[in-house]
Structures are given as C-alpha cells and as structure tokens.
Amino acid sequence: MEQLYGYFLYSLSLLTFGGIYAILCLGLNIQWGFTGLFNAGVAGFFAIGAYVSAILTAPESPRHLGGYDLPIPVGVFIAMVVCVPVAWAIGRVCIRLRSDYLAIATLGIAEIIRLVFKNELWATNGARGVSFVPKPFEAWDSPWDQIAMALVVLVIVALLYIAIELARTSPWGRLMAAIREDEPAALAAGKNVERFRLEAFVIGAVVMALGGAMMAHYIKFVDPKMAEPLKATFLVWVMLIAGGSGNNKGAILGAMLLWFIWSITETIAPIIIPDSFAHVVYPFHLVASWFLPEAWMATPIAPDPVTGLDSWDSKAPFLRVFLIGLALQIVLQKFSSGILPEQRLQSLADTDDASARAARSSPS
Amino acid sequence: MLRLEDLTKNFGGVLAVDGCNLEIEEGKITGLIGPNGAGKTTIFNMIAGALRPTSGKILYTSRGEDGKESTVDISGLPTHEMFHRGIVRTFQIPHEFGALTVLENLMVVPAEQHGESLYQSWFHRKKVIDREREVRRMAEDALEFLSLTHVRDELAQNLSGGQKKLLELGRTMMTDAKLVLLDEPGAGVNPTLLRKLADMIRRLNKERGYTFCIIEHDMDMIASLCDPVIVLAEGKVLTQGHMKDVRRDERVLDAYLGGGEEEAA
Amino acid sequence: MLKTVKQVMLAGSMLAVAMTAASADDIVVGSAAGITGPIAELVAPIVAGRELAAKHVNEQGGLLDGDTLVLAHADSQCDPTAGVDAGNKLVNIEQSVAIIGASCSGATNGMVQSVTIPAGVMSISDSATAPSITELDDNDLVFRVAASDAYQGVALAQLAINAGYTKLAMTFSNDDYNAGIASVFEQAFKDLGGEITGSQMHEPEKQSYRSELSTLSGGGAEGLALFAYYGSSGITIVRNSLENGLFGKFLAADGMFDTSVIEQIGADALRGNIMITQAASDDANVSYQAYAAAYGPAYESQGYAASAPYAAHGYDAAFLVALAIEKAGSTDRAAMSAALREVASGPGTVIRPGEWAKAKAAIAAGEDINYEGAVGNNDFDANGDVTGMFSVNTVGDGEGYTTDLIR
Known part of the structure; x- marks a missing residue:
C-alpha cells in the first residue's frame, strides 16, 4: 500500500516536471514550430523567468537581492513582463538574421544572460544560488500539496495549449506558417514579416519565462547551473523535435515522454537489463567519449568483475545516457517529423458551419 | 500608371540597371523582354520593393477614393507598402508555402484579416470567423478560375510545376491588385497550360481591369498577349512598340545575338 | 508506437513486482550522488565509501532482525533539477528510510527543500559544504558530515x-x-x-x-x-x-x-x-585507520584510495544512517533524526568504523553508543552541521x- 502511494507521489513529480518542460516546449513551438525562428537560447529566457520570480518572492536574505515577499502569482507575472522588453530588444537586433545566424546569436545571448546572473553577486548570490524560493501550496499536508502543484502546472499547460491552439488555427497561425515556409512570398503577399517574426519571438520567450519561473518555484532553489544550455535549451529542442514541431499536442507529448523516459530509465534499467550488458555497453560508451564533447558523455565507471562490491546500480545512470540517445535515434528514424507531425487544418470558416462540412464530405 | 525615371541599381560596381526610363500604361499588358542579364528581374524587384534603387525614381499614379489622381515616388518603400498600393508580383521560380494547403496558400494573401492579431483571434472569434468565410469564398473562386479546385486541400509542395505557376497567379487574385508583375509565368510550362495561362491573364486584364507587366522568354506568348513590348539590354531600354515592329528592329537582334557579333567584328 | 507503450508498461509492472518482492527483508536507504556530471570522478570513490559501510553492516548481522541494508542509488548530476528528480525517486519509488547525499550543494539544496524536508525524510550529505545549507528551516532533517565552508x-x-x-x-x-x-x-x-x-x-x-x-x-x-x-x-x-x-x-x-x-x-x-x-581526517586516529584498512584492499583494484576526498565522509554517512535505524528499532522515517543524534555523540560505548557487530550488541543491550567516525567525532550541532x-x-x-x- 505504501509502495503504491509512493508510485502515486512519484507520478505527480513526473507530471510536474513533464508539465514544466511542456511549457518550455510550447514556447519553442511558437518560435520554431510555427514561425521557423531558430532560437538556440531557450536557457536565457528560462533563466530570466526563474531568477526574477525567485528573487521577487523569496524572503529577505543577506546573500542576494530580495525581501520583496511578493505572492507567487505576482512574481511569476512580473517575470513574464520583464521578459518582454528583453526579448523585444534581442529580437529587434537579431530577428532579421537567417536561421543559422539567429541560432548562433541567441545561443551567445543566452550564455551572456546566464553569466550576468552568475556574476552579479549582489543580486543573485552568484554561483551559490537563491534558496528559500516559496513553493505553491507547500503549507498543505501531503499529498495535497503535491497534487495541487501538479494540477497548477497542468492547468497552465492546458490554458497555454488552448490559447496557442486558438492562435494557430486562426489566420495568425496560418501567416506564421507562411513566413516559415517562404519569406519572400509572405513579403510579396503584403505581410510585415519582420513585425510578425518579432511578435512570435517575444511571445515564445514570455512562455519560456513562465516555464523558468515554475521550475524555480517547484525546485525551491535557483542556481546558474539550471540554465546551462544542455539542460535548458537542447533538452527542450530534443523534446519538441521528437514530439513533432508545429504541433502543440506533439510539443506536450514530446516533453512528457522524454522526461518520463529520462527519469524512469534510471530506476528500470538495472532491473530489466542483465549485469553482463554493462560489459557490452562499456566499449561503445568509451569509443563515443573519444568523439563527443565531454559534457555530452558521462564519465563511465568501468564495470568491475573482481570485487562485486560496486553494484550495477551505480552504473545505471551511465547506461541511461546511452538509452536515451538510442530512443531518440529510433524516434527520429521512424518518425522523421516527430511522433505527431504538423497538421494542416481546414479553414476556421468551417467552424459551426455544419452544412458546409456536409457539402464537402459528400462525394462531388 | 507607373513611370521609371533614370532608375539605376548598382550591385557593388556592376550596373544591373543603368538609368532606365520606361512607362507602364494603365489597363495594358506590357511585355518586358531582353537577353539574360538585361536587368528585367532587378527592375521588378525594385518596383515590388524587394530591392532599394541606387538612384532614380519610381513614380506611381493611382486614383484615390475621391477619384482624384495623384502621383508619388514610391522608390525604396518596403514590399508590404507596395502591396497595399496595389502592386503585386509573382516569382520566376514559384514561391509556394509548401506545408500549407493550396487553399491556405491563397487565404494567406488578403489584407485586413482580423485574425492576424492575436487579441482578435482570442477575444473576437466571431468577427474573425466571419472574415474567414469571406476570404475562403474569394479563394475558392480563384481556385475555380484557375481550375485548381480538385487540389484544394493538397499541400502546395506536392503540386506539379505547372500547378505551382497557376498558384502564383492565383495569389495576385486575392487582393485588389492594380499593377501585377509576372516574372516568367510561362517558364517550364507545357504548351497546353501555356495557352490556358495566357487566356487567364487576358481575362483578368479585361474582367478585373488588372494592368500587367510580364517578363517572358517565350516570344509567341509575348506576341499574342502583350502590347506594347519593351526591350531591355544592359540595364537600359533599347526600344519599345508593337511586337511586329520590335521583331524587325536590328538593334534587338544584335542585343540577343549580342556580344558574339561584336567579338567577331 | 502502441507497441512501445506496451513495452514501457510491461517494464513498469515488472518494476512494481520486483520492488514489492524486494521490500520483504531489505531495508532501503537512498544514495543520491552526482554519478554523472561535472564531478563524476570525485563521486565514484565516495559512493564506494557508502557501499563499504553497507557491506560491513550486512556482513556483521545486518539491520534489526537480520534485514539487509540496500543502498538505492540515484543520479543527482550536480544539478538542482536532477537532485529533485533523484530525491523523488528515492523517497517515493524506493521508499527509502533515509537518504545519503546529495553530492553537490546545489543539488542538495534543491533535493532537501523540494522533496525530503516536505516528505519528512532525513538526509545526510557527505560532501555538500555550502554555508546556505546551515540556514535551512529543516525540522532537524538535514545533516551533513562534511564541514561547512x-x-x-x-x-x-x-x-x-x-x-x-x-x-x-x-x-x-x-x-x-x-x-x-x-x-x-x-x-x-x-x-x-x-x-x-x-x-x-x-x-x-x-x-x-x-x-x-x-x-x-x-x-x-x-x-x-x-x-x-x-x-x-x-x-x-x-x-x-x-x-x-x-x-x-x-x-x-x-x-x-x-x-x-x-x-x-x-x-x-x-x-x-x-x-x-584542507578538510582532513586524523590519520593517526584509530577510527580513521580502521576505515582505511578496510577501504584500501576493497577498492585498490579500481584505483580508489582511502584518502580520496570525502570518501571517508561517504563511509561515515552510511554507517551513521545504519546506526540510526538500529537505534530507532524500526524503519519509521519520523524516528530517524532523533536516533541519529543519539548514536552520533556521547556519552556511550564508543563505536568505530567496521564495528557493526559491537554496535548492534550494545544497542540490543540498551546501552547508549557514540560513533567516532573516520572523519572525526561527528557530533552534530543544532543545525545538523559538524565542525570538521x-x-x-x-x-x-x-x-x-x-x-x-x-x-
């Protein structure tokens, strides 16, 4: 019984984490999936959201700026508002760049933002991070606090989904897709392409800030490590690509699925994979580590057949890096446009227009 | 309705267009011909706002709501400004929105779509849907005109080359166009479709009163469609007039056979 | 796709069966460590230290009624997000009685604030040294054997x-x-x-x-x-x-x-x-020597030295958790922190690394014990810190x- 209760609590944390990543994915979907903006700086907007909301809501501390003690929703809201001028300024400068240059520029800017948070000790406590960030409903008894937290995140995901889906299915979404598909033609159709690209960039960034703020409140702690590109940018990209860019359901599915796989494999791997498999994997891992950047490869511990003391458990984390790569390969090979590819919808004009729909479905 | 005065475009020392003076008259189908590199597409790009002229003027005469004519220099305005003045262009190589359906490709174009504002598409859904119905009716009419109704829900990237050409033309029908610039509408199109295309252009000219300016290499198409024809060479107007006369002009032959003869001499 | 879903679900149910079967006479203690990530090389010998303590316990009679002490490892990656995820797994899936770790201060900060303190689970870190951990409002649940910076x-x-x-x-x-x-x-x-x-x-x-x-x-x-x-x-x-x-x-x-x-x-x-x-252990100390004598031979072949940074801390943290469980006489999470304070400081029979059988007997006889660890006396102050x-x-x-x- 207690075990089942434990699974229940763990699944709440899976949903909360998955939901927060889904928020980030939805933000990136507006930029990349709809409009084709190659933003490689998700981490920057994530960091702005996380730090601003954390500092505004955390109790006073001699280590960093703070003591404003604002309610959490206010902190989150201000974090999103703060992101608007920042994203606007970045977009104003970078948005005209072609996609690969935009990627380089945004990647660089995200690093600058992270380093500012790391170096402005008076405001952020630098590398040591901001503690005591309040968590919604933390005063409630378990499991209600965790249920409420997961629900809040899921409700945010649902509201975002509805809002973004409404936008996608309206002429706005169609125009964004047109800009992504062919910019000269969109210009020739009289559209102010630059303004719309900027709009998509800013809205996507604000959604990312919301994701960052939720993460800070869930973890109750922020440090610059959380905004490193590997975790906060590339993982989000992988989730979106695997789920299906351009498709909001795909973005949410990709985030949930990849987080589930990531988190669960560590627990399952040692059970479903025999010990001897470690000896099979190790050489591959070793070879891969010669070619891939160090940050991508966890340092492997060689399986030691002699002592038997160092249990397989402690090697599972390494295997999971391998497994997640394998899973991603399979997904991308089998579903080249993601698990849920972009769907072109019929016109909004069909809404509540049963006769028109009937007319079209009948053979003509 | 459109007059170019000493229009010049200099690409880092290469004079693509060199003090060009020409006039496009309202209601006519003007042909623009000339050998490769004569500057035809560059002129289109400048009129459509895709390129900024190095010097010179593009004078555009239009009739306001009160019926009064006014002439302004529109050189250097951005593309969307040109579009709102009724100047629409197509591309030599079709620029379709590949991942959008054929119907959507056309529905993107019209101006004044409330649903392009997020606020409206969230909070004034009814208004957006009403306008969407109008736009779709317009698009469906255009598809019928183009005989593309059967591929209405197909993704544009799956169309044949000829169908993409038709779609290019279709986009110009989705707005209150006054001057339509067609860049080689006949390139890579089979003879049957070419005839249909010429028919459509003629009909649009007559029924909707579009003024056309067409770049084309197919002389038969030019001869059957265009009057007058303007011949460009090395960024300047060489001659202009009816196709019969232009064909007889020695300078035109020289320009097309061009450099070779000079070298021989 | 459907097939994949089925496989995942199958794996999930296998996991459930395996867990329930294991819980009969295993007592699970969570072990959160930065197994992958920037300090992976430093962490390996520390985890080995924890394993060594578990081995000593299990070889000398095990916990309570001969139950086996099992360390459940989870990777906290030296990152707060991963720390929270690891903590969640250890608390909820593994049903850990207590948790050792996490390794880095950032991961520890996230894990204890978001997971273990709200869940009422005691944690002892063997290498997190950030002063901010001292200030946590932790209901006496967060301890560390590594001295604060x-x-x-x-x-x-x-x-x-x-x-x-x-x-x-x-x-x-x-x-x-x-x-x-x-x-x-x-x-x-x-x-x-x-x-x-x-x-x-x-x-x-x-x-x-x-x-x-x-x-x-x-x-x-x-x-x-x-x-x-x-x-x-x-x-x-x-x-x-x-x-x-x-x-x-x-x-x-x-x-x-x-x-x-x-x-x-x-x-x-x-x-x-x-x-x-440098954070040090007294080499001349009997306790340290007892630990080093056991650690050296066990891990020499893997290239880990007894003097590796915080390896001795890893041993002490794991041994202290085992003592606390034995002292509490149950796997009740709520009883852990009080029991830990009793076994860590005097007065009482002095217990040194490797002396599990002696400790077990003393506790069974109702005597007070005082663990003198490899890294020092491990007397926790009010904040759960040691002077080091x-x-x-x-x-x-x-x-x-x-x-x-x-x-």
Missing part, C-alpha cells in the same frame, strides 16, 4: 592571524565552492582584526590573471588569499604573481591542494611561502607537502 574559512583566517598576517589581498574563482569559502574568510579575517586590502572575483580558465593581480597588489598587502581550483586558475595565478613580483606569500583553501602545484611552480619558490588548508577537522599543508624541507592537523 564557513568553518574552513574561519580556520584559515585564524591561521593567517596566528602566522602574523594583518593585511591581505584576496581573489576567488566564481564558482559556488570557492566563492562560499572566500566570503566567510573575508568576514572572519576582519573580525579577527585583519584588513582585506582588495578583493577580486575571477573567471576560471583564463590564460593570464596579470591585470587582476596588478590591481590587487597596489594595496600594500602582505600576501594573497587565493580561493580557486588549482587546475582551472590557481596555478596560473601563483605563477603570474611570482613571475611579476606581485605577491610572494599565499594562503589557500583546499581547492589548491594538489601536488601538481609544487610540480609546476617548484618546491623552492613555495617553501615557507604557501599555506593550504582541517589540516594545514606547507612545503617543508622535502619536495612534497608537510601536513599538520589544526587542533
């Missing part, structure tokens, strides 16, 4: 005063560890009557630190207090200082403790000119360090 900063400041320094310049690398020690040192040195003539933060991995050092050398300081990792900036700073005649005397914390400092700078240049503090023990390392007559325990 605050203590090392104070120890170094005292050392500097004792050695006659009154004016020092200071530079620190911008990472959570070095910046933490630096700020404590600065305060402690001032409180003891010293003066900091200038303080500069520096980014690691730069080619040269001349400009920072020239700025600092202007204040008339008698030496440089240096808080950095030797490899990423420390050695370069010492070299730049000596080559340009900016500073000749150095005080440093344990990020600088490595023989490569002597190899690259030269023993002659450093002799009498450098003092490096430090050594000072200088370059003596030979080509290596001379180590003296600070008492």
Whole structure:
C-alpha cells in the first residue's frame, strides 16, 4: 500500500516536471514550430523567468537581492513582463538574421544572460544560488500539496495549449506558417514579416519565462547551473523535435515522454537489463567519449568483475545516457517529423458551419 | 500608371540597371523582354520593393477614393507598402508555402484579416470567423478560375510545376491588385497550360481591369498577349512598340545575338 | 508506437513486482550522488565509501532482525533539477528510510527543500559544504558530515592571524565552492582584526590573471588569499604573481591542494611561502585507520584510495544512517533524526568504523553508543552541521607537502 502511494507521489513529480518542460516546449513551438525562428537560447529566457520570480518572492536574505515577499502569482507575472522588453530588444537586433545566424546569436545571448546572473553577486548570490524560493501550496499536508502543484502546472499547460491552439488555427497561425515556409512570398503577399517574426519571438520567450519561473518555484532553489544550455535549451529542442514541431499536442507529448523516459530509465534499467550488458555497453560508451564533447558523455565507471562490491546500480545512470540517445535515434528514424507531425487544418470558416462540412464530405 | 525615371541599381560596381526610363500604361499588358542579364528581374524587384534603387525614381499614379489622381515616388518603400498600393508580383521560380494547403496558400494573401492579431483571434472569434468565410469564398473562386479546385486541400509542395505557376497567379487574385508583375509565368510550362495561362491573364486584364507587366522568354506568348513590348539590354531600354515592329528592329537582334557579333567584328 | 507503450508498461509492472518482492527483508536507504556530471570522478570513490559501510553492516548481522541494508542509488548530476528528480525517486519509488547525499550543494539544496524536508525524510550529505545549507528551516532533517565552508574559512583566517598576517589581498574563482569559502574568510579575517586590502572575483580558465593581480597588489598587502581550483586558475595565478613580483606569500583553501602545484611552480619558490588548508581526517586516529584498512584492499583494484576526498565522509554517512535505524528499532522515517543524534555523540560505548557487530550488541543491550567516525567525532550541532577537522599543508624541507592537523 505504501509502495503504491509512493508510485502515486512519484507520478505527480513526473507530471510536474513533464508539465514544466511542456511549457518550455510550447514556447519553442511558437518560435520554431510555427514561425521557423531558430532560437538556440531557450536557457536565457528560462533563466530570466526563474531568477526574477525567485528573487521577487523569496524572503529577505543577506546573500542576494530580495525581501520583496511578493505572492507567487505576482512574481511569476512580473517575470513574464520583464521578459518582454528583453526579448523585444534581442529580437529587434537579431530577428532579421537567417536561421543559422539567429541560432548562433541567441545561443551567445543566452550564455551572456546566464553569466550576468552568475556574476552579479549582489543580486543573485552568484554561483551559490537563491534558496528559500516559496513553493505553491507547500503549507498543505501531503499529498495535497503535491497534487495541487501538479494540477497548477497542468492547468497552465492546458490554458497555454488552448490559447496557442486558438492562435494557430486562426489566420495568425496560418501567416506564421507562411513566413516559415517562404519569406519572400509572405513579403510579396503584403505581410510585415519582420513585425510578425518579432511578435512570435517575444511571445515564445514570455512562455519560456513562465516555464523558468515554475521550475524555480517547484525546485525551491535557483542556481546558474539550471540554465546551462544542455539542460535548458537542447533538452527542450530534443523534446519538441521528437514530439513533432508545429504541433502543440506533439510539443506536450514530446516533453512528457522524454522526461518520463529520462527519469524512469534510471530506476528500470538495472532491473530489466542483465549485469553482463554493462560489459557490452562499456566499449561503445568509451569509443563515443573519444568523439563527443565531454559534457555530452558521462564519465563511465568501468564495470568491475573482481570485487562485486560496486553494484550495477551505480552504473545505471551511465547506461541511461546511452538509452536515451538510442530512443531518440529510433524516434527520429521512424518518425522523421516527430511522433505527431504538423497538421494542416481546414479553414476556421468551417467552424459551426455544419452544412458546409456536409457539402464537402459528400462525394462531388 | 507607373513611370521609371533614370532608375539605376548598382550591385557593388556592376550596373544591373543603368538609368532606365520606361512607362507602364494603365489597363495594358506590357511585355518586358531582353537577353539574360538585361536587368528585367532587378527592375521588378525594385518596383515590388524587394530591392532599394541606387538612384532614380519610381513614380506611381493611382486614383484615390475621391477619384482624384495623384502621383508619388514610391522608390525604396518596403514590399508590404507596395502591396497595399496595389502592386503585386509573382516569382520566376514559384514561391509556394509548401506545408500549407493550396487553399491556405491563397487565404494567406488578403489584407485586413482580423485574425492576424492575436487579441482578435482570442477575444473576437466571431468577427474573425466571419472574415474567414469571406476570404475562403474569394479563394475558392480563384481556385475555380484557375481550375485548381480538385487540389484544394493538397499541400502546395506536392503540386506539379505547372500547378505551382497557376498558384502564383492565383495569389495576385486575392487582393485588389492594380499593377501585377509576372516574372516568367510561362517558364517550364507545357504548351497546353501555356495557352490556358495566357487566356487567364487576358481575362483578368479585361474582367478585373488588372494592368500587367510580364517578363517572358517565350516570344509567341509575348506576341499574342502583350502590347506594347519593351526591350531591355544592359540595364537600359533599347526600344519599345508593337511586337511586329520590335521583331524587325536590328538593334534587338544584335542585343540577343549580342556580344558574339561584336567579338567577331 | 502502441507497441512501445506496451513495452514501457510491461517494464513498469515488472518494476512494481520486483520492488514489492524486494521490500520483504531489505531495508532501503537512498544514495543520491552526482554519478554523472561535472564531478563524476570525485563521486565514484565516495559512493564506494557508502557501499563499504553497507557491506560491513550486512556482513556483521545486518539491520534489526537480520534485514539487509540496500543502498538505492540515484543520479543527482550536480544539478538542482536532477537532485529533485533523484530525491523523488528515492523517497517515493524506493521508499527509502533515509537518504545519503546529495553530492553537490546545489543539488542538495534543491533535493532537501523540494522533496525530503516536505516528505519528512532525513538526509545526510557527505560532501555538500555550502554555508546556505546551515540556514535551512529543516525540522532537524538535514545533516551533513562534511564541514561547512564557513568553518574552513574561519580556520584559515585564524591561521593567517596566528602566522602574523594583518593585511591581505584576496581573489576567488566564481564558482559556488570557492566563492562560499572566500566570503566567510573575508568576514572572519576582519573580525579577527585583519584588513582585506582588495578583493577580486575571477573567471576560471583564463590564460593570464596579470591585470587582476596588478590591481590587487597596489594595496600594500602582505600576501594573497587565493580561493580557486588549482587546475582551472590557481596555478596560473601563483605563477603570474611570482613571475611579476606581485605577491610572494599565499594562503589557500583546499581547492589548491594538489601536488601538481609544487610540480609546476617548484618546491623552492613555495617553501615557507604557501599555506593550504584542507578538510582532513586524523590519520593517526584509530577510527580513521580502521576505515582505511578496510577501504584500501576493497577498492585498490579500481584505483580508489582511502584518502580520496570525502570518501571517508561517504563511509561515515552510511554507517551513521545504519546506526540510526538500529537505534530507532524500526524503519519509521519520523524516528530517524532523533536516533541519529543519539548514536552520533556521547556519552556511550564508543563505536568505530567496521564495528557493526559491537554496535548492534550494545544497542540490543540498551546501552547508549557514540560513533567516532573516520572523519572525526561527528557530533552534530543544532543545525545538523559538524565542525570538521582541517589540516594545514606547507612545503617543508622535502619536495612534497608537510601536513599538520589544526587542533
């Protein structure tokens, strides 16, 4: 019984984490999936959201700026508002760049933002991070606090989904897709392409800030490590690509699925994979580590057949890096446009227009 | 309705267009011909706002709501400004929105779509849907005109080359166009479709009163469609007039056979 | 797709069966560590220390009624997000009685604030040293056997005063560890009557630190207090200082403790000119020797030394958790922290590393016990911290360090 209760609590944390990543994915979907903006700086907007909301809501501390003690929703809201001028300024400068240059520029800017948070000790406590960030409903008894937290995140995901889906299915979404598909033609159709690209960039960034703020409140702690590109940018990209860019359901599915796989494999791997498999994997891992950047490869511990003391458990984390790569390969090979590819919808004009729909479905 | 005065475009020392003076008259189908590199597409790009002229003027005469004519220099305005003045262009190589359906490709174009504002598409859904119905009716009419109704829900990237050409033309029908610039509408199109295309252009000219300016290499198409024809060479107007006369002009032959003869001499 | 879903679900149900079956006579203690990530190489010998303690327990009668102590590992990656995820798994899936870890301060901060404190699970970290952990409002659930940087900063400041320094310049690398020690040192040195003539933060991995050092050398300081990792900036700073005649005397914390400092700078240049503090264990101590005698042979083949940083802390943390369970007489999470306080400090029968059978018998007889661990007496203060023990390392007559325990 207690075990089942434990699974229940763990699944709440899976949903909360998955939901927060889904928020980030939805933000990136507006930029990349709809409009084709190659933003490689998700981490920057994530960091702005996380730090601003954390500092505004955390109790006073001699280590960093703070003591404003604002309610959490206010902190989150201000974090999103703060992101608007920042994203606007970045977009104003970078948005005209072609996609690969935009990627380089945004990647660089995200690093600058992270380093500012790391170096402005008076405001952020630098590398040591901001503690005591309040968590919604933390005063409630378990499991209600965790249920409420997961629900809040899921409700945010649902509201975002509805809002973004409404936008996608309206002429706005169609125009964004047109800009992504062919910019000269969109210009020739009289559209102010630059303004719309900027709009998509800013809205996507604000959604990312919301994701960052939720993460800070869930973890109750922020440090610059959380905004490193590997975790906060590339993982989000992988989730979106695997789920299906351009498709909001795909973005949410990709985030949930990849987080589930990531988190669960560590627990399952040692059970479903025999010990001897470690000896099979190790050489591959070793070879891969010669070619891939160090940050991508966890340092492997060689399986030691002699002592038997160092249990397989402690090697599972390494295997999971391998497994997640394998899973991603399979997904991308089998579903080249993601698990849920972009769907072109019929016109909004069909809404509540049963006769028109009937007319079209009948053979003509 | 459109007059170019000493229009010049200099690409880092290469004079693509060199003090060009020409006039496009309202209601006519003007042909623009000339050998490769004569500057035809560059002129289109400048009129459509895709390129900024190095010097010179593009004078555009239009009739306001009160019926009064006014002439302004529109050189250097951005593309969307040109579009709102009724100047629409197509591309030599079709620029379709590949991942959008054929119907959507056309529905993107019209101006004044409330649903392009997020606020409206969230909070004034009814208004957006009403306008969407109008736009779709317009698009469906255009598809019928183009005989593309059967591929209405197909993704544009799956169309044949000829169908993409038709779609290019279709986009110009989705707005209150006054001057339509067609860049080689006949390139890579089979003879049957070419005839249909010429028919459509003629009909649009007559029924909707579009003024056309067409770049084309197919002389038969030019001869059957265009009057007058303007011949460009090395960024300047060489001659202009009816196709019969232009064909007889020695300078035109020289320009097309061009450099070779000079070298021989 | 559907097939994949089915497989995942199948794997999930297998997991459930395996877990329920295992829980009959296994007692699970969570072990959160940065197994992958930036300090993976440092973490491996620490995890081995934890495993060694578990082995001693299981070989000498096990827990309670002969139950097996099982360490469930989870990867906290040295990252707060991963720390929370690891904590969730250990608390909820593994149903850990208590948790050892996490390794890095950031991961520990996230894990304890978001997961273990709300869940009422006790945790003992063996290597998180950030002072901010001391301040947590933790219901007496967060402990650590690694001393807070605050203590090392104070120890170094005292050392500097004792050695006659009154004016020092200071530079620190911008990472959570070095910046933490630096700020404590600065305060402690001032409180003891010293003066900091200038303080500069520096980014690691730069080619040269001349400009920072020239700025600092202007204040008339008698030496440089240096808080950095030797490899990423420390050695370069010492070299730049000596080559340009900016500073000749150095005080440093344990990020600088490595023989490569002597190899690259030269023993002659450093002799009498450098003092490096380090979190230490008393080698002469009976407890440490008992631990080292067991650790060495078990892990030699894997290249882990008993003296590896925080390996002894890993052993003590795991052994203390086992003692707390035995003392509490149950696997009730709520009873752990009170039991831990009872077994960690005197009075009572002294228990040393490896003496599980003795401890078990004493507890069964109703006696009080007092664990004297490999790293020290492990007497927790009100915040769950230990004072720790430090050594000072200088370059003596030979080509290596001379180590003296600070008492």
